[in-house]
Amino acid sequence: MTSLTEARQKAQNGTTYIDEPRDGPLTVSDVRDPEALADLLGDECARTILVEAKKKPRSAAELSDCAGVSEPTVYRRLERLREYDLVTEDIQPVTDGKNYKLYRTELDGIELDLSEDGFDITVSRRDRMVDRFTQFVEGS
CATH class of the missing domain: 1.10.10.10 (Winged helix-like DNA-binding domain superfamily/Winged helix DNA-binding domain)
Incomplete structure (x- = not known):
């Protein structure tokens, strides 16, 4: 399992899956x-x-x-x-x-980090099974 810090760093390059929970992957993204x-x-x-x-x-x-x-x-x-x-x-x-x-x-959790540059917020969401199925069928 990837740590949230590692996931945040990877999320800058797109969606990062850090766990496989019951309802679908946990996605982590930085907030614009x-x-x-x-x-x-x-x-x-x-x-x-x-x-x-x-x-x-x-x-x-x-x-x-x-x-x-x-x-x-x-x-x-x-x-x-x-x-x-x-x-x-x-x-x-x-x-x-x-x-x-x-x-x-769709929100699973929010992480708030304080740095010398200000605040960073990371949002984690759970994908619903129906959305994962649609992505699979559409090939995206």
Whole structure:
């Protein structure tokens, strides 16, 4: 197993697999704008969304109830969280033809390092089995 420090160094050249857990490889990537991500994670609504969507996939309405904020606020936070690949959305088909989206947290962990140059943030994510299958089928 590769250490997180080694994985961080390798992640600068692309995705690095450092473990083979139950649900898929753990991917580690450096964040392009650590200050903006730190600000986002400092937001209580964003943190609530991450926690609740990690428990199970949830709709924006459910996340709105969990966070105690309006749906437009949830959608704004979801958009920002998606910029960092911390959440994904899945289409949930409904028999009446009106599909809706469920949001799932893809974040497994965050490492914050302090150096003389400032802060570095490393994000680790778990690949879902369905995504790994799609990549296999598409040959990417």
